[in-house]
Amino acid sequence: MHPQAASLWRHPRWTLAILLASLGMLGPFSIDTYLPAFEGIARSTGATPVQLQQTLSGYLLGFAVMNLFHGALSDSFGRRPVVLGGLALFTLASVGCALSERIETLILFRALQGMSAGAGMVISRAVIRDLFPPDQAQRVMSQVTIFFGVAPAVAPLLGGYLYVHADWHAIFWFLSGVGALLWLVNWRLLPESLPPASVQPFALRPLMQGYSSLLRNRRFLLLVLASGVPFNGMFLYVLAAPTFLGQHLGFAPTQYFWFFVCSIGGIMGGAAWSGRLAGRIAPERQVRRGFSIMLAATLMNLLLNAFAPQHALWSLPLIGSFSLxxxxxxxxxxxxVLDQAxxxxxxxxxxxxxxAAAANALVAGALVPLVMHSLLGLALASAAALCVGLGAWAWVQRGNSPANTG
Known part of the structure; x- marks a missing residue:
């Protein structure tokens, strides 16, 4: 923790949660807003379905690659400069997307969006742990997740409205405005939370050695898999939304928000519950409870997709339960994960x-195109993602057992 943590943020804790959530939401917001416009982008640019999917996978690949450096740069140069630099690049990349007339150009600027959008998400976690001890950090992290959930729920509604009443270019002009506004707000309010004693020299070789050390840390890797891969059990439905909602469920672009209301509502509910449980039950017990809910929702999703006619009345709430x-x-x-280093x-x-972003990019570029035309295929892919997370968590718990800790 920063030795002057109490003086760095004198406002109510929930206001810091809103500020950090606004940084974290930029990544998913950039995805959810333009999904309703896929059909218009295809007509305007002559893009094939595979090329449209590449606007997602290119974004996620850029997100994954630069995420290797956002946090390390902030360990050396401070949290504020990296956040502000990322927001500036995101704003410029969004302008590039808005001006694109060819699908290849759009893919390029989407990749630049992805490379910059992750800075806030990565650094916001470090800021929380810089400023708060574990129990308080969990509560703030939960508050961030609650506020974070509002934007993706609204994003497809805004995207659908802009697409219907203007065109798909307007969506990216809107995102450039969001980026500029966030830059201004964070320039004025975001504290520098990196403790002076924790400043690290930025050099590629020591950085790679640090990553190598973490990658050899089995507990770190298992915890990352346990938290990140199950997310794809819900996220693949987001990536497949134009097909899942438009073709399978018959939704119009302006109705996509019902899906996001359920999924993001589940995230907000789970985050609020997590904050209430902080310090009241053992962390391991809370994790087991979350996995139990995801497992129950997954099994029901598989059964209904295999034996019942498709219907939004049960499809969407089950995705919401998984998200919770x-x-x-x-x-x-x-x-x-953060306390491993x-x-x-x-x-x-x-x-x-x-x-996590590399897993998302793999799901977007390879898995979703294979399964999005089948509801049962989507359900099986979601179950597979959960199984990876369950297996990783079981391995973590095995390492914590008395037989392995003596």
């Missing part, structure tokens, strides 16, 4: 985000 279980356990596991939390957060 994930949000209940992820603040706890994220703090466990207490002197370089920015680097730990970077590597966690990079691994």
């Amino acid at each position: 279980g994930w949000a209940l356990m992820v603040p706890v596991v994220t703090l466990m 207490p002197d370089r939390r920015g680097m730990a957060s970077s590597l966690q985000s990079a691994i």
Whole structure:
């Protein structure tokens, strides 16, 4: 923790949560806002379905690659400069997307968006742990997740409205305005939370050695997998939203927000529950409870997709229940991840985000195109993501057992 943590933020704690949530939401907001415009982008640019999917996978790949460096840069140069630089680049990349007339140009600027959008998400976690001890950090992390959930719920509604009443270019002009506004707000309010004693020299070789050390830390890797991979059990439905909602469920672009209301509502509910449980029950018990909810929702989703006619009345609430279980356990596991490198939390957060984003990019570019035309295929892919997370958490618990800790 920063030795002057109490004086760095004198406003109510929930206002810091809103500020950090606004940074964290930029990544998913940039995805959810333009999904309703896929059909218009295809008509305007002559893009194939594979090329449209590349606007997602290119974004996520850029997100994953640069996430390796956001946190490490913030460990060396401070949290504020990296956040402000990332927001400036995001704003310029959004302008590039808005001016794009060819699908290849759009893919390029989407990749630049992804490279810059992750800075706030990575660094906001480090800021929380810089300023608060574990129990308070979990509560703030939960508050951030609650506020974070508002934007993705609103994003598809705004995107659908802009697409219907203007065109798809207007969505990216809107995102450039969001980026500029966030830059101004964070320039005025974001504190520099990096403790002076924790400043690390930025050099590529020591950085790679640090990453190598973390990658050899089995507990770190298992915790990252336990928190990040199950997210794809819900996220693949987001990535497949134009097909899942438009073709399978028959939704119009302006109705996509019902899906996001359920999924983000689940995230907000789980995060609020997580904050209430902080310090009241053992962290491991809270994680098990979250996995139990995800497992129950997954089994029901598989059964209904296999034997019942498709219907939004049960499809969307089950995705929301899965999201609730994930949000209940992820603040706890994220703090466990950061505490694996207490002197370089920015680097730990970077590597966690990079691994998770690489998994997201793989799901977007390879898995979703294979399964999005089948509801049962989507359900099976979601179940597979959960199984990876469950297996990783079981391995963590095995390492914590008395037989392995003596």
